[in-house]
Structure formats: structure tokens, C-alpha cells
Amino acid sequence: MALDKKGIAQRIAQELRDGWYVNLGIGIPTLVANYIPEGIEVEFQSENGVLGMGPFPFEGEEDADLINAGKQTITTMKGASFFDSATSFAMIRGQHVQLTVLGAMEVSENGDIANWKIPGKMVKGMGGAMDLVASADNIIVAMMHSNRAGVSKLLKDCSLPLTGVACVKKVVTDLAVLEIKEGAFHLVERAPGVSVEEIKSKTEGSLIINGEVPEMSL
Amino acid sequence: MNKVINNVTEAVQGIEDNMTLMLGGFGLCGIPENSIAELVKTGIKGLTCISNNAGVDDFGLGLLLQNKQIKKMISSYVGENDEFERQMLSGELEVDLIPQGSLAERCRAGGAGIPAFFTPAGYGTEVAEGKEVRVFNGKPHVLESALHADFAIVKAWKGDTDGNLVFKATARNFNPMMAMAGKITIAEVEELLPAGELDPNEIHTPGIFVQRIFQGARFEKRIEQRTTRTK
Numbered sequence: 001m002a003l004d005k006k007g008i009a010q011r012i013a014q015e016l017r018d019g020w021y022v023n024l025g026i027g028i029p030t031l032v033a034n035y036i037p038e039g040i041e042v043e044f045q046s047e048n049g050v051l052g053m054g055p056f057p058f059e060g061e062e063d064a065d066l067i068n069a070g071k072q073t074i075t076t077m078k079g080a081s082f083f084d085s086a087t088s089f090a091m092i093r094g095q096h097v098q099l100t101v102l103g104a105m106e107v108s109e110n111g112d113i114a115n116w117k118i119p120g121k122m123v124k125g126m127g128g129a130m131d132l133v134a135s136a137d138n139i140i141v142a143m144m145h146s147n148r149a150g151v152s153k154l155l156k157d158c159s160l161p162l163t164g165v166a167c168v169k170k171v172v173t174d175l176a177v178l179e180i181k182e183g184a185f186h187l188v189e190r191a192p193g194v195s196v197e198e199i200k201s202k203t204e205g206s207l208i209i210n211g212e213v214p215e216m217s218l
Numbered sequence: 219m220n221k222v223i224n225n226v227t228e229a230v231q232g233i234e235d236n237m238t239l240m241l242g243g244f245g246l247c248g249i250p251e252n253s254i255a256e257l258v259k260t261g262i263k264g265l266t267c268i269s270n271n272a273g274v275d276d277f278g279l280g281l282l283l284q285n286k287q288i289k290k291m292i293s294s295y296v297g298e299n300d301e302f303e304r305q306m307l308s309g310e311l312e313v314d315l316i317p318q319g320s321l322a323e324r325c326r327a328g329g330a331g332i333p334a335f336f337t338p339a340g341y342g343t344e345v346a347e348g349k350e351v352r353v354f355n356g357k358p359h360v361l362e363s364a365l366h367a368d369f370a371i372v373k374a375w376k377g378d379t380d381g382n383l384v385f386k387a388t389a390r391n392f393n394p395m396m397a398m399a400g401k402i403t404i405a406e407v408e409e410l411l412p413a414g415e416l417d418p419n420e421i422h423t424p425g426i427f428v429q430r431i432f433q434g435a436r437f438e439k440r441i442e443q444r445t446t447r448t449k
Contacts, residue, residue: 047318048244049388059446064247064439065375065389071245071298071442082387084394084422085244085270086326089319093337112342123306123315124297130345131319134338165342 001193002174003216008142010035010218012101012172015140016042023047023092023132025102026070028142032101043077045097047088047128052080069128089128093135100136102129104143104168106158109205111168111180113141114160126163133164145173145202152204154178154185175199177216184208189216221381221431222410226256229404229432233257233369236264236289240325240367240396241279244270245298245442248389249278250373250406252434258285266290268365270321270392272302277440283311292365294318298442316345320362322395327364329398329427334363370400373434374423377407378414381428382421390422397427406434 003011009031016022016032018040024030033044033055044053046068053068054075062073091097106114113133116126133139146152154171171178176199177189184206190199192215200207223229230253233239243249254273257265258281265288272291273280282288283301290312296302305311316324317339327335336359340346350361372393375386383405385393397403405423410433 046388048247049391056445056447058449062441062444062446063387064441065387067245067247067388067442071247072445073441073443074445082385082390084385084390085318085322085392086395089322093319093339120307123303123313125293125295125315126317126345127295128318130317130343131337131339134341162343 001191003191004174006031007191007218008172008174011177011216012140012142013037015099016040017098018042020098021045021051021096022099022101023097025129027103029101029103030070045088045091046074047092047132049083049085049088050076050080051083052077054080089131092128092131095135095137097136099138099140100132101140101142102132104141104153105147106153106155106160107141107143107168107171108155108158109180109185110183111166112158113163113168114158115163117161119161129163133167139168139170141168141171143171143173145175145199152202154203154205156205175202186210187213189214191216192218219381219425220379221425221428222379223430223432225432226252226406226435229253229406229430230256230260232402233260233262235262237368238266238268238366240365240370240400241267241269242372242391242393242396243278244388244391246273246278246440248373248385248391248393249273250371250404251278251438252406252436253371253404254278254281257282257287261285261287263287264289266292268292268325268367270294270318272296272299274298274442275301290314292316292321294321322392324362324365325392325395325399328366329395332364334361336361365399367396367400368402370396370403372397372403372405374405374407376409376411376416377405377431378411378416378425379431380413381405381425381431382416383407383423383428384416384420385422394423397423402429403427404430406432408434408437
């Protein structure tokens with residue numbers, strides 16, 4: 001069965017390593033914070049200016065001055081720090097953040113990503129996404145394998161305006177975990193009960209399948 | 219040096235039609251809400267506003283948009299404002315969308331006397347169109363220029379009569395860089411203290427960057443996304 005959004009987040013959480021600073025984008029990536037594996041310590045950075053982001057506050061304890069990049073009220077963990085936007089992006093551009101997880105509308109087989117604009121329809125802006133994808137060494141995209149119309153989001157070429165070129169290394173969808181290298185998607189794992197055929201049929205870009213593809217363990 | 223002015227009316231004196239303003243804040247967090255409300259009253263038009271976001275329909279910069287006082291916005295994310303999207307798609311409003319980190323650094327550069335810098339952000343996208351690209355360490359970078367403003371308007375938690383500022387939590391965001399980049403910088407603060415009351419070790423923005431300071435009459439500090447958990 002295909003994963004739900006929580007399942008995608010749970011799978012991505014397995015990629016976390018002890019001691020990492022991690023930036024989580026809006027949407028599915030935010031949920032990753034709920035599934036940090038036992039025995040691992042990570043610190044979450046939010047690009048509006050906080051390191052050591054904690055969970056949502058209890059009702060009545062919201063602070064208008066303390067929000068995340070999604071403009072949601074948050075709390076901080078012990079050891080947290082605040083900083084200005086230039087310092088925040090110095091952390092990102094300077095590659096001090098070990099992992100970036102973000103959503104996407106489209107990803108191409110060479111690692112291009114589009115997630116900020118649909119010409120003539122939706123223009124929200126790129127926010128910090130262009131800085132994040134251009135700088136981070138380790139980028140995981142969290143998204144559904146197909147869009148609501150059933151069209152594959154893993155493409156030969158992105159059709160929407162790009163956010164970054166040749167930067168995505170790994171994609172976790174509701175159907176599969178895929179690595180991007182040498183101009184193709186490499187199928188690494190499939191969601192429990194999802195067949196290789198289904199993944200093939202829903203991936204427009206080149207898909208490389210090497211031998212038996214294991215199921216994810218969640 | 220005493221930078222104190224009496225009120226918000228004096229604060230915005232000298233702001234005229236067609237000027238370029240920088241306004242601090244991320245979302246509705248850390249925005250100079252008193253000064254924005256005053257700008258709405260003045261009816262000054264044709265403004266170019268540099269601000270990460272454009273407020274929401276009925277608060278923050280959204281108020282200036284509703285009033286058609288803004289000619290051009292330079293921002294990174296404007297997704298929370300329907301009127302903004304409408305004016306942009308209809309062509310009434312000029313919009314320059316730039317990556318958030320580049321926006322922050324362009325403001326910082328403007329205040330720091332650095333005319334331009336190279337960044338990897340936006341390479342290969344429409345943001346880089348028409349801009350010089352150069353390869354450093356095997357990686358292409360885009361030349362981005364500094365931003366300046368006739369007036370920068372920032373919001374701080376505490377300030378003193380010398381113009382020194384301390385920000386609270388994530389309300390700091392773009393305020394320190396914008397304070398540096400304004401020809402005239404106006405700071406509205408929640409609490410204005412006599413010089414000497416703030417610990418020099420803990421000042422975020424030194425008073426040299428601030429020309430006018432006043433205590434805001436009222437701060438609504440609206441929350442955009444109130445998210446909570448249950449006990």
C-alpha cells in the first residue's frame with residue numbers, strides 16, 4: 001500500500017544521523033520531526049532565524065515573536081539560538097546544515113527541482129528554497145509520486161520554472177525511495193506492498209532497477 | 219547621541235511618493251506595524267517596498283497594497299496575500315521575487331559597502347537571467363547586487379535613546395540588515411529605555427545604524443498560523 005504523508009516523513013526520519021543540523025521545509029518535511037529515531041540527537045534550523053526548534057506550544061503559550069518558516073507558532077529546545085536572516089543563510093550557504101528536506105512539484109532525472117511557481121496561476125515565491133537547494137550537499141525531496149491529476153512528478157525534464165539544477169540526490173515518495181545519479185532515478189526501496197511495475201508506470205523519467213528491490217521497513 | 223523622536227507621525231516625515239523603503243519582518247513577525255499604519259494614513263504613493271513578505275490582506279504591508287500605495291515589491295515569498303497575487307497577475311504591481319538568502323545578503327551588502335557578491339542561489343533558474351555567472355571551485359555562481367533604501371523601517375523589542383536595538387526571538391529576521399541599509403533608518407520599539415540601560419554585550423544593532431527611534435503606541439503582533447499541541 002502506498003504510504004501516507006506521515007509514512008513518507010517516517011521513512012525520511014531514518015536518514016537522520018546523530019549530531020546533524022537539519023532544515024525541514026513546509027508540509028510533509030515538517031512531519032519528519034515527529035519520527036526522530038531513538039538515541040539520535042538532531043537540531044532543527046528554521047531559516048527565519050532559529051536553531052533548536054521545538055514542538056508547537058501548548059494552547060495559551062503561543063508567542064507572536066516565535067515562529068518557524070511556515071509562520072507557525074513554535075517553541076525552542078534547550079540550547080536553542082536566534083539570529084538574523086543573513087546569519088541564517090550563512091549557515092545554509094556555508095554548508096553548516098547537514099540535511100535539507102523539502103517538498104517539490106516536479107523533480108527531473110538529473111536532479112532539477114521545481115517548487116515555487118506555476119506561470120499565470122500561482123506565484124508564491126521561492127522563499128529560502130533556492131538558497132537551500134543551491135547550497136546543501138544533502139537534499140531529500142519529500143513528495144507524492146504523482147500529482148492530483150495522476151501525472152508523474154518524477155520527470156525527464158521539469159516543465160515548471162526551476163528552483164535549482166542538478167541538486168536533488170534522493171526522493172522519498174508515497175511509493176518509493178529513489179536515488180538520483182548519472183541522469184536517472186535509481187529505485188532503492190518500494191513502499192510496503194507496492195510493486196516495481198506500479199512504480200515504473202508512475203515514473204516518467206528514466207528509472208534504473210537493479211535486481212530485487214527491497215520493501216521499506218517502517 | 220539622542221535619536222528619539224516623539225511619535226510615529228514624526229517618524230515617517232520625509233517619506234515621499236516614489237521612494238524606496240525597506241521594511242523588516244518575516245511574515246507578520248517583527249514588522250513595524252505602527253509605521254505601516256501611519257504610511258497608510260499619509261496616502262504616499264508609488265512606493266517600492268523591499269520586504270521578505272507582503273503581509274496578509276488586512277495587516278502589515280497588505281494594508282498599503284489594498285490602498286494601492288505600492289508600485290513595486292521586492293520580496294521572496296508572498297503566498298499569504300490574495301490581493302498581492304491578484305495585483306501581480308493583473309500586472310498592476312511590479313514584483314521582483316528573489317531568493318530569501320540573497321535578499322538578506324543584498325540588504326546586508328547595501329549597508330556594509332559591498333556593491334555586489336556571488337551566490338550559488340538561483341543559478342540555472344529565471345532568477346539568474348541577465349546576471350553574470352562565474353565559476354568558483356567548480357560551481358557556478360550568480361552575481362547579485364546590493365540593495366539600498368531611502369528609508370529603512372525596522373521593529374525591535376527594546377531600544378535606547380542612542381538607537382541601540384535588541385530584538386526578540388525570531389522577530390529579529392531581516393531587521394538588523396535593513397537597519398544597516400537605509401539612508402535613514404527608523405526604529406519602532408516596544409520599550410524605549412534611557413541610554414545605558416541596555417547591556418552593551420547584548421545589543422544586536424548598534425545605534426550608528428539608527429537615525430530615528432520611538433516607542434510604538436500599540437503592538438497588535440498578530441499571529442499568522444496559530445499552531446498548538448494538547449497537554
